[in-house]
Amino acid sequence: MWEPLVIQKSNWKKIDCFSLISAEIPAIILKQFYEKDYCKSITSRILGTQSNNFQNGKLTHIGPFLMSYATKKRDYFEQAKEAQSRFDIIFGDRQIPTTRIFKMLKMVFPESETSLANESGNDFSPFVIRIHEPGKSIQIHKDNVGYEGKEYSISNIDNQLSCVLHLQESEKGGDLIIYKRKWSRTDEKFRNIDFGYSSELVDSEKSCKISNIEQGDLVLINPIQYHEVTKIQGPSPRVTLGMFLGFSNKMQKIFSWA
Ligand SMILES: O=C(O)CCC(=O)C(=O)O
Ligand SMILES: [Fe+2]
Numbered sequence: 682m683w684e685p686l687v688i689q690k691s692n693w694k695k696i697d698c699f700s701l702i703s704a705e706i707p708a709i710i711l712k713q714f715y716e717k718d719y720c721k722s723i724t725s726r727i728l729g730t731q732s733n734n735f736q737n738g739k740l741t742h743i744g745p746f747l748m749s750y751a752t753k754k755r756d757y758f759e760q761a762k763e764a765q766s767r768f769d770i771i772f773g774d775r776q777i778p779t780t781r782i783f784k785m786l787k788m789v790f791p792e793s794e795t796s797l798a799n800e801s802g803n804d805f806s807p808f809v810i811r812i813h814e815p816g817k818s819i820q821i822h823k824d825n826v827g828y829e830g831k832e833y834s835i836s837n838i839d840n841q842l843s844c845v846l847h848l849q850e851s852e853k854g855g856d857l858i859i860y861k862r863k864w865s866r867t868d869e870k871f872r873n874i875d876f877g878y879s880s881e882l883v884d885s886e887k888s889c890k891i892s893n894i895e896q897g898d899l900v901l902i903n904p905i906q907y908h909e910v911t912k913i914q915g916p917s918p919r920v921t922l923g924m925f926l927g928f929s930n931k932m933q934k935i936f937s938w939a
Contacts, residue, residue, distance in 0.1 A: 683707055685707055687709075687712060689713075696788075702842070704906055708891060711785070711899040712897075713898065714781065715846060717897050719776075720847075723771065723775065726772075728920070730770065741813075742809055743810040744807075745761055745764060747833065747938060748830070765804075778808065778846050782924070790932055793932055795935040795937070798834075798936040800835070811921050812919075812920050813851070813910065813913050813920070814918050818909070819877075819909055820877030824843060826938075828864075835927050840903075840928040841926070841927050842926045843903075843904040844899065844925070844926055845901075846898075847900065850917075852915025852916060853913075854912045855912075855914075858888055858910075859888065859907075860907040860908065863905050864906075890911075924939045
């Protein structure tokens with residue numbers, strides 16, 4: 682059995698990030714991390730905001746995603762600044778999800794200092810909002826800033842987690858699948874031209890499909906384990922807000938970025 686750790690509301694003390702880092706569990710799901718009403722109002726503001734395309738229009742993003750700017754650091758920080766004003770419009774008087782996520786981290790790692798990643802006075806983008814339209818999917822991939830973000834200061838972190846707030850679910854599809862296989866450098870020959878990896882890599886691996894995520898849930902995964910999101914089949918887009926968490930100095934410092 683390779684199953685997620687499901688944490689009910691406000692039981693944050695039970696969050697075990699070490700089991701996630703060691704891949705003993707595929708994911709941690711924090712149920713009802715945000716109220717449904719909050720998610721509904723943020724989603725309606727998001728769907729009314731202009732967004733930019735990523736992966737040739739297959740997904741729609743608000744805010745830059747560092748992996749797309751691996752060798753374009755200056756552009757990334759410029760886009761991060763620009764995105765901030767869009768985030769300000771979306772959140773307005775409502776709480777920025779980073780606030781509650783940092784509060785949760787403080788409870789789990791009371792000795793650690795958590796902050797938005799910064800390099801030479803430039804803030805990284807705090808999160809990326811993804812609008813997954815019906816028919817779209819996210820191919821099998823991994824996220825590893827230590828490999829793909831070599832030009833950035835945060836690439837020397839010890840561990841990386843991915844943290845996704847589910848603002849709206851599609852009626853059908855859009856399931857997250859995590860494979861019990863960690864990326865390694867030699868896998869690069871299985872890389873697709875545009876994005877992701879050949880499914881050959883994970884065909885015979887243990888996996889966990891999470892199909893019961895609800896609006897307001899926060900999902901933590903270890904993104905160096907291969908993962909994918911299945912095709913969105915319902916009429917409504919799947920809307921998420923994602924960020925990465927980087928741990929360094931024996932978990933003393935926690936950085937966030939997207
Ligand atoms: O569930 C999602 O939308 C994103 C999954 C993913 O690729 C990640 O968390 O790194
Ligand atoms: Fe990912």
